[in-house]
Amino acid sequence: MTKQPTIGESLRSQGISRREFMKFCTTAASLMAISPALIPQLAKALENTPRQSVIWLSFQECTGCTESLTRSHAPNLESLIFNTISLDYHHTLQAASGEAAELARAEAMKANNGKYLLVVDGSIPLANPGYSTIAGMSNKDILLEVAQGAKAVIAVGTCAAFGGLPKAAPNPTGAVAVQDLITDKPIVNVPGCPPIPIVISSVIAHYVTFGVLPQLDGLKRPLSFFGQNIHDRCYRRPFYERGWFAESFDDEGAKQGWCLYKLGCKGPVTYNACAIFKWNDAVSFPIEAGHGCLGCSEPDFWDAGGFYQALSVPLTGTATAVSYAMVGGAALGVVGGLLNRQKKSEAKQHHEVVSIADLKRT
Amino acid sequence: MSAATFARGYQALKENIDISIAAYFQSCVHCGMCADACLFYTETNDPKYTPIHKLAPLRKVWEQEYTLLGRLKVWLGLAQPLKDEELAEWKEYIYDSCTLCGRCSMVCPVGNDLVYMIRKAREGMAAAGHAPAGLIGATTRAIQIGSPMGLKWLALQTQIKHVENDTGLTIPIDQVGAEFLVLMSAMEIINFPEYLAAVAKIMKHVGKTWTISTEAFEATNSGIQIGASDIAKELVSRIVKAAEKLQVKTVISPECGHAYMAIRWEGPNLMGRYFKFQVKHILEVLDEFRDQGKLKTDGIFETARLTYHDPCQIARRGGVIEQPRNLLKLIARNFVEMADHGKMNWCCGGGGGVSAIDEAHELRTKVFNRKKNQLQELKVEKLVTACANCRIIIEEGFEAYQMELPIIGLTEMVAEHLVEK
Numbered sequence: 001m002t003k004q005p006t007i008g009e010s011l012r013s014q015g016i017s018r019r020e021f022m023k024f025c026t027t028a029a030s031l032m033a034i035s036p037a038l039i040p041q042l043a044k045a046l047e048n049t050p051r052q053s054v055i056w057l058s059f060q061e062c063t064g065c066t067e068s069l070t071r072s073h074a075p076n077l078e079s080l081i082f083n084t085i086s087l088d089y090h091h092t093l094q095a096a097s098g099e100a101a102e103l104a105r106a107e108a109m110k111a112n113n114g115k116y117l118l119v120v121d122g123s124i125p126l127a128n129p130g131y132s133t134i135a136g137m138s139n140k141d142i143l144l145e146v147a148q149g150a151k152a153v154i155a156v157g158t159c160a161a162f163g164g165l166p167k168a169a170p171n172p173t174g175a176v177a178v179q180d181l182i183t184d185k186p187i188v189n190v191p192g193c194p195p196i197p198i199v200i201s202s203v204i205a206h207y208v209t210f211g212v213l214p215q216l217d218g219l220k221r222p223l224s225f226f227g228q229n230i231h232d233r234c235y236r237r238p239f240y241e242r243g244w245f246a247e248s249f250d251d252e253g254a255k256q257g258w259c260l261y262k263l264g265c266k267g268p269v270t271y272n273a274c275a276i277f278k279w280n281d282a283v284s285f286p287i288e289a290g291h292g293c294l295g296c297s298e299p300d301f302w303d304a305g306g307f308y309q310a311l312s313v314p315l316t317g318t319a320t321a322v323s324y325a326m327v328g329g330a331a332l333g334v335v336g337g338l339l340n341r342q343k344k345s346e347a348k349q350h351h352e353v354v355s356i357a358d359l360k361r362t
Numbered sequence: 363m364s365a366a367t368f369a370r371g372y373q374a375l376k377e378n379i380d381i382s383i384a385a386y387f388q389s390c391v392h393c394g395m396c397a398d399a400c401l402f403y404t405e406t407n408d409p410k411y412t413p414i415h416k417l418a419p420l421r422k423v424w425e426q427e428y429t430l431l432g433r434l435k436v437w438l439g440l441a442q443p444l445k446d447e448e449l450a451e452w453k454e455y456i457y458d459s460c461t462l463c464g465r466c467s468m469v470c471p472v473g474n475d476l477v478y479m480i481r482k483a484r485e486g487m488a489a490a491g492h493a494p495a496g497l498i499g500a501t502t503r504a505i506q507i508g509s510p511m512g513l514k515w516l517a518l519q520t521q522i523k524h525v526e527n528d529t530g531l532t533i534p535i536d537q538v539g540a541e542f543l544v545l546m547s548a549m550e551i552i553n554f555p556e557y558l559a560a561v562a563k564i565m566k567h568v569g570k571t572w573t574i575s576t577e578a579f580e581a582t583n584s585g586i587q588i589g590a591s592d593i594a595k596e597l598v599s600r601i602v603k604a605a606e607k608l609q610v611k612t613v614i615s616p617e618c619g620h621a622y623m624a625i626r627w628e629g630p631n632l633m634g635r636y637f638k639f640q641v642k643h644i645l646e647v648l649d650e651f652r653d654q655g656k657l658k659t660d661g662i663f664e665t666a667r668l669t670y671h672d673p674c675q676i677a678r679r680g681g682v683i684e685q686p687r688n689l690l691k692l693i694a695r696n697f698v699e700m701a702d703h704g705k706m707n708w709c710c711g712g713g714g715g716v717s718a719i720d721e722a723h724e725l726r727t728k729v730f731n732r733k734k735n736q737l738q739e740l741k742v743e744k745l746v747t748a749c750a751n752c753r754i755i756i757e758e759g760f761e762a763y764q765m766e767l768p769i770i771g772l773t774e775m776v777a778e779h780l781v782e783k
Contacts, residue, residue: 340384340428343376344376344379347376347377351374352364352489353592354370354488354592356501356502358364358365358366358489359488359501359590360366360498362365
């Protein structure tokens with residue numbers, strides 16, 4: 001097999017200047033909260049590393065993640081980095097088809113056994129393997145097979161990370177997330193419906209540079225992107241603090257750009273970087289366009305109550321139990337309060353006037 | 363004859379726990395920030411003086427009487443009910459090491475009014491017979507004789523004669539319809555009769571009618587310090603009765619911290635009604651005179667480097683902060699502020715009745731260290747204040763630490779600078 005060109009060589013062959021390359025390294029470093037002192041190291045690593053072999057598997061998905069990552073605002077440095085990895089298998093993007101395509105996958109797996117990165121978008125149906133197959137193989141089988149020789153797995157999009165839309169109640173296909181099936185490999189979840197393009201390229205750059213995955217949160221999401229919620233970074237936050245809310249989508253508050261909390265915005269419970277990086281080359285993001293956050297990067301966002309229901313409204317199902325508990329609690333509180341009041345008023349009734357003769361003991 | 367018993371004390375604690383106290387205990391996050399606000403903790407570094415710890419018995423009663431969990435704990439034998447020995451032990455915390463200065467209430471992040479709770483806890487302590495002997499004595503004298511220091515009208519009458527002889531001014535007595543009723547604190551009568559002379563001079567200067575009452579001349583209220591509301595009410599009602607009989611418009615609380623708190627804030631609550639007159643601190647009255655342009659100064663300014671000690675009950679708990687500064691600007695050129703002045707001032711260590719507790723003498727001398735350091739840092743040549751009790755405590759502190767610094771009441775100082783008419 002011919003020697004893989006390094007990323008640096010590959011970039012130069014495509015006419016990318018050193019300056020642009022360094023700019024990308026700096027951006028990537030700052031995005032991942034890496035010390036500026038490490039930027040040269042990042043650049044050196046990217047420059048000299050053989051192109052990372054990546055196998056991309058798509059299961060129950062809508063291709064929105066691929067759209068987001070490869071096309072949404074190409075060409076830019078994110079997509080260039082994609083050119084610099086060796087994307088050895090990707091249903092949507094590869095030219096090959098049929099047996100040739102599957103052969104490419106098998107070859108890549110063999111040549112880079114234990115070293116390639118596996119990127120997955122889409123969830124895996126377990127109810128019936130026939131719901132989604134590739135070249136006659138069920139999604140589950142192909143995932144387990146490819147994951148075996150992978151160095152790490154990146155689950156792109158909410159479907160791959162948490163089951164996403166296919167898993168929405170009543171989950172007819174028995175969809176599960178990648179992490180439900182793969183337990184012996186390092187996994188990074190990059191959720192979002194779709195996820196922000198630069199997040200995936202940054203995670204790969206981090207992996208290529210340091211040989212390890214970035215720091216993750218409890219849901220295995222890169223902390224540097226998912227460490228803060230939308231609400232805390234939202235430009236409409238000051239209105240929330242003042243209690244200025246849009247009550248409907250066409251009232252004065254909505255026109256003035258006030259907080260969308262009451263219209264069901266899930267920003268306060270959604271950890272993602274949309275409010276910072278925004279979308280479409282940093283043009284806007286849902287809240288800026290006048291619509292509340294749907295919470296798409298959170299597990300089971302589809303079943304987390306209505307999109308237009310304010311967060312403080314209890315979800316259906318638990319609502320009855322909660323209201324009974326509330327009524328019960330309130331009743332207990334009232335009874336307790338009455339008992340205490342009685343005790344206190346008794347204590348008051350039994351008040352014995354303290355005179356100077358009562359200050360000492362006999 | 364009735365007497366104090368533990369049962370009466372417990373009953374009083376139970377009776378004094380109100381909605382506020384329940385909410386405070388429930389809100390307490392055990393952060394300990396009140397410790398750093400308390401003079402007795404900062405100067406001793408002994409955690410037993412943490413303000414909220416001083417309330418442990420009260421908390422216990424609240425928990426075991428008014429919360430389900432607390433009752434369960436007692437029932438299951440997980441907690442012991444309050445004992446008399448605990449109250450006896452806590453006497454040092456509730457009386458000796460608390461001047462009711464209220465600094466802890468200012469810093470509490472959840473807004474608990476700790477000083478309010480100490481005041482209420484004292485009700486139980488007094489009824490249980492755990493009040494300090496010094497305070498019991500003072501309270502008994504206040505009720506029986508009319509003044510905590512055992513002064514009768516005769517003593518004041520003698521001082522009045524002295525003042526009249528010295529100044530050539532007349533001190534009006536029992537004048538019906540006068541605008542102001544002037545009260546005195548026992549300490550002023552004995553130690554600082556200059557105050558009376560100053561008031562006489564200022565009243566003549568501004569042309570206002572005023573009077574002293576033979577029936578209620580004592581402004582202090584030991585009932586509040588010891589924590590016996592029934593007694594406090596009796597003491598306040600003497601003033602109210604006299605003021606309403608003389609039909610005065612305003613009662614002037616003297617240069618005494620807790621007297622002001624007692625009459626102005628606790629008074630109407632104790633009486634359960636509004637007064638027919640206003641209550642003002644002498645500094646408030648003087649500042650009003652200044653504002654109306656009635657104070658004509660002689661143009662000779664104090665040149666000594668001086669500072670003002672904010673008495674806790676007047677500044678932090680009374681809100682009289684701007685007034686003394688306005689007055690000082692009128693007469694002093696070289697006035698400097700102490701660190702933490704105004705509402706966050708540090709107590710002299712002897713307020714809230716502590717000055718009357720003999721066994722607390724050593725402790726309060728120790729904690730005076732804070733005020734001593736504050737003053738030494740400022741390198742002032744004179745100290746001005748507006749509370750006779752602070753003044754005596756500070757003078758005693760100077761003596762103990764072998765410091766020399768003249769100290770003067772602000773009213774007196776203002777009077778000195780008025781032009782003679």
